[in-house]
Amino acid sequence: MILGFLGTGRITSSVIEGIFKSKLKIKKIYISPRNKTIAKKLSKRFKKVSISRNNQQLIDKSNWVFLGVTPKVGNKILKKLNFKKNQKVISFISTINLTQLKRAIGRKVKIIRAIPLPPISIRKGPVPICPPDKQVKSFFNQLGATIEINNEKSSINFWATSGMMAPFYELLKVMSDWLIKKGIKRSEAQKYVTSLFMALSEDSVINSNKDLKYLVKDSQTPRGLNEQAVKQLRKSGFYRNLEKSLNGILKRLNKV
Numbered sequence: 001m002i003l004g005f006l007g008t009g010r011i012t013s014s015v016i017e018g019i020f021k022s023k024l025k026i027k028k029i030y031i032s033p034r035n036k037t038i039a040k041k042l043s044k045r046f047k048k049v050s051i052s053r054n055n056q057q058l059i060d061k062s063n064w065v066f067l068g069v070t071p072k073v074g075n076k077i078l079k080k081l082n083f084k085k086n087q088k089v090i091s092f093i094s095t096i097n098l099t100q101l102k103r104a105i106g107r108k109v110k111i112i113r114a115i116p117l118p119p120i121s122i123r124k125g126p127v128p129i130c131p132p133d134k135q136v137k138s139f140f141n142q143l144g145a146t147i148e149i150n151n152e153k154s155s156i157n158f159w160a161t162s163g164m165m166a167p168f169y170e171l172l173k174v175m176s177d178w179l180i181k182k183g184i185k186r187s188e189a190q191k192y193v194t195s196l197f198m199a200l201s202e203d204s205v206i207n208s209n210k211d212l213k214y215l216v217k218d219s220q221t222p223r224g225l226n227e228q229a230v231k232q233l234r235k236s237g238f239y240r241n242l243e244k245s246l247n248g249i250l251k252r253l254n255k256v
């Protein structure tokens, strides 16, 4: 299979890295010349990656085309490009919906929206796709865990939660910086904090068939440190604000 990536930025490079760590049988990958630096790096690193002359050439040569451009760029360029009949188009673009994509592409192609996240580069993490598609499902299952969603409106909720990556890293940063202020070396502080959250994340995945409130409860000793922390954070509105942020992102996504 020949893949094409329109837009060679953060998410495209993560997906391509993941592909070459997986068992997927890919004949060739064409990437667009932008971003020039990233495109050059990828083509140097992976023999099967070639930089196409322009966006149209990439589409002409590929079986599946991934859209890894920002919504602004997508709105500008998609209508000028000619997709092949029955080509598969997988869009990573957060705020262009299926109807708008169909209209912009203007050809009978199969369009799937997907939400890969940067850890796809290490073949980890969920990849919600909408609408369900057998081939795309098995493709992303090699790079993480595909979640098929029937209804586009419902898939928007997953987009909203994917906006919590930077807040998560900020949490790690604040904790590490706090340790550093207490005189601990950066390397030790960061190792401690990231290993702690790695362990907690793994444990929560193992327990993800249970209601997560049990993990919240089980990790607290009565009158212990965790009880104090969660109570104080609740009282300060930390979690209410988290929900507010999710609602804010959702509102923006629903405007599209």
Ligand SMILES: NC(=O)c1ccc[n+]([C@@H]2O[C@H](COP(=O)([O-])OP(=O)(O)OC[C@H]3O[C@@H](n4cnc5c(N)ncnc54)[C@H](OP(=O)(O)O)[C@@H]3O)[C@@H](O)[C@H]2O)c1
Residues within 6 Å of the ligand: 006, 007, 008, 009, 010, 011, 012, 032, 034, 035, 036, 055, 067, 068, 069, 070, 071, 073, 077, 092, 093, 094, 095, 115, 116, 117, 118
């Ligand atoms: N990052 C994530 O975690 C993530 C996750 C899921 C989905 N997404 C979605 O994926 C899309 C890309 O996100 P990103 O974070 O990868 O953004 P990014 O790093 O800014 O990548 C966008 C790429 O598009 C290129 N580009 C600009 N104009 C172009 C044109 N006319 N033709 C071809 N390529 C062009 C840019 O090149 P220049 O640098 O030369 O402008 C850049 O390589 C967005 O719609 C985003 O919502 C992102």
